[in-house]
Amino acid sequence: xxxxxxxxxxxxxxxxxxxxxxxxxxxxxxxxxxxxxxxxxxxxxxxxxxxxxxxxxxxxxxxxxxxxxxxxxxxxxxxxxxxxxxxxxxxxxxxxxxxxxxxxxxxxxx
Amino acid sequence: xxxxxxxxxxxxxxxxxxxxxxxxxxxxxxxxxxxxxxxxxxxxxxxxxxxxxxxxxxxxxxxxxxxxxxxxxxxxxxxxxxxxxxxxxxxxxxxxxxxxxxxxxxxxxxxxxxx
Numbered sequence: 312x313x314x315x316x317x318x319x320x321x322x323x324x325x326x327x328x329x330x331x332x333x334x335x336x337x338x339x340x341x342x343x344x345x346x347x348x349x350x351x352x353x354x355x356x357x358x359x360x361x362x363x364x365x366x367x368x369x370x371x372x373x374x375x376x377x378x379x380x381x382x383x384x385x386x387x388x389x390x391x392x393x394x395x396x397x398x399x400x401x402x403x404x405x406x407x408x409x410x411x412x413x414x415x416x417x418x419x420x421x
Numbered sequence: 422x423x424x425x426x427x428x429x430x431x432x433x434x435x436x437x438x439x440x441x442x443x444x445x446x447x448x449x450x451x452x453x454x455x456x457x458x459x460x461x462x463x464x465x466x467x468x469x470x471x472x473x474x475x476x477x478x479x480x481x482x483x484x485x486x487x488x489x490x491x492x493x494x495x496x497x498x499x500x501x502x503x504x505x506x507x508x509x510x511x512x513x514x515x516x517x518x519x520x521x522x523x524x525x526x527x528x529x530x531x532x533x534x535x536x
Contacts, residue, residue: 319461343522354425354511354527355464362522400463406519407452407471408479413463 313338317401317412324391324419332386332415334375334401342403344368344377344384349398349414358386358399391419423447427512427528434502434535442497442531444512451518453495454479454525455487457508464511470495471518502535509533 359368364379466479515523
């Protein structure tokens with residue numbers, strides 16, 4: 312079956328530091344890849360997505376590139392802010408089923 | 422648009438009790454799904470539906486029932502609650518029944534505790 316692997320964290324960074332959260336996947340076919348973000352006490356919301364190989368998704372300074380050769384979709388941001396503190400989920404969608412990673416908690420300190 | 426709504430926000434049950442978690446969306450989405458979120462396990466798919474009258478099992482369906490009588494509503498029923506069902510439950514919807522590239526829209530969640 313499909314699977315998504317990401318570190319659980321927490322990842323603690325100082326404000327303005329560079330962020331990378333790794334995500335790798337296994338899937339049959341050609342899935343779409345997503346990053347969702349969950350702020351405390353809320354549901355998940357889409358951060359960015361990529362629907363085919365070599366696509367780059369970007370939003371709010373975050374970006375991730377769909378790498379089919381390495382089956383990866385790593386999330387990056389050049390300069391994090393305290394307001395980016397949240398849990399980040401990598402996910403893949405293959406037809407009707409969505410598979411999530413375990414989520415990575417990010418803490419940004421001033 | 423209200424998006425995806427869930428009720429209740431919090432619930433405490435005793436072992437063996439039954440209850441229904443409500444989920445509704447006003448975006449005319451065909452696809453709806455239920456997940457449970459547990460520490461260290463991410464989100465796991467319980468059941469999903471690709472349209473009114475059509476439901477299917479996800480990764481962890483045991484102990485839960487669903488039905489989809491309308492496009493808007495997708496309730497999740499716990500038949501006989503067990504402590505292992507203590508979790509946060511999220512409902513989500515997306516546009517098409519095929520899924521594919523669609524973004525999912527999530528409700529705010531229901532935090533359920535089973536004593």
